[in-house]
């Protein structure tokens with residue numbers, strides 16, 4: 001990386017921001033009739049429209065210069081070829097190898113990992129087919145009708161998000177369920193709907209030590225053993241992990257263990273055996289389409305010039321918002337109900353990857369890093385929090401996701417209304433409504449001057465609020481693969497510019513350590529050295545327990 005060039009471009013971007021001054025996105029559209037085509041980029045049927053962000057051609061040129069000063073292409077190639085870029089854990093970062101075609105080559109420590117990836121995928125597919133067809137049954141000979149994935153974080157969010165997103169493809173397989181929280185309510189609510197003789201549990205955990213997952217797995221095991229006997233356990237469990245020893249110790253048969261590798265980060269693992277719950281639900285063919293969509297985006301990321309490279313541009317515009325405009329949050333607003341868990345999935349992908357405060361070399365970062373990522377599907381969000389996005393004092397850039405075609409046919413105007421709302425929101429956020437325009441509307445409604453003066457300011461929309469629209473044909477397995485990979489590479493791009501490690505997650509450790517110290521305390525033991533608040537809360541909670 002060229003530090004001095006990067007610093008110079010950073011200053012140029014600061015100066016450029018000053019120069020943009022009061023120019024609004026509305027002004028930028030007025031000045032350039034080709035703005036939409038200049039700022040929209042395609043990948044097959046996917047169109048990503050950046051034109052409603054307050055960026056000019058000069059802004060993009062400077063941001064691309066910044067990316068080059070940070071050697072984005074070199075960093076990207078290092079990741080794809082298996083260099084140990086996760087330096088704090090000494091690991092390669094190769095989720096891209098999980099979706100690479102069988103004849104490709106990716107070397108880790110001199111060994112091509114692609115044959116292993118495909119061998120494991122074949123084992124998963126064979127198992128999925130046997131469960132789906134009824135060739136593999138429960139201990140009583142009943143067909144498996146319900147599959148419960150027990151996992152948390154990256155071992156839950158991917159398959160859970162995917163199963164919901166792709167439910168139209170889950171037509172002839174068992175029903176998928178997901179239990180993640182150690183709160184017994186999660187497991188209990190799921191089990192209350194299930195019949196043990198027809199239920200398969202997938203214990204998904206990279207480490208196979210995560211307390212939530214292991215606690216839930218043991219409860220599920222007791223549930224099976226209690227109703228079908230201890231000998232039935234083997235027929236009702238499978239495991240997905242990198243920790244074969246711990247899986248064996250739990251008592252899951254070798255032929256029901258599916259592996260992945262330490263070069264797959266938890267939040268990047270839905271492409272691996274961690275996707276088994278999704279594979280069983282939608283079938284191997286659809287899962288292969290999902291992988292193909294991810295690979296398509298990988299090819300785009302490695303071979304498209306930065307100027308048209310969609311994930312790079314997504315990342316750079318995010319840098320502009322976060323570091324130069326000072327926007328602290330980023331909303332993900334799918335106008336696609338089945339992407340209901342996509343914002344939560346992206347929260348882990350983005351915030352666990354880029355919520356960092358030191359550079360790769362351990363020195364403190366000198367600029368803000370990852371934003372707060374959140375969102376809900378439209379149109380529901382419009383009737384809840386969009387008020388703040390339109391008129392609140394914080395500017396929150398948002399991604400709007402919309403399909404041209406729904407899966408549902410014969411439902412009248414539903415999709416047209418959905419689409420109109422999506423487009424209207426981004427138009428309103430960009431365009432806004434001035435005081436003069438607001439007063440004009442009120443006048444046309446026949447209000448008197450006093451009322452107009454009173455209501456006018458409340459009806460003003462500042463506009464100039466940035467949005468990106470991702471428009472695609474239909475939420476197919478391939479499309480979901482593309483979406484996930486686009487955001488993965490966006491997050492990667494931003495991590496490179498911030499000079500941080502996007503692939504570790506030390507920030508989750510302290511809470512885990514303190515929870516194990518507090519467990520005996522909440523169970524009744526006395527422990528010295530608690531802070532007064534924690535001590536007081538423990539005492540209060542204990543006093544309320546019957």
Ligand code: F6P
Pocket residue numbers: 152153154155204205206207208209210213266267352505508
């Ligand atoms: O929350 C921390 C974390 O390590 C995540 O990165 C990971 O996805 C999750 O816990 C679950 O970990 P495991 O798959 O090892 O159970």
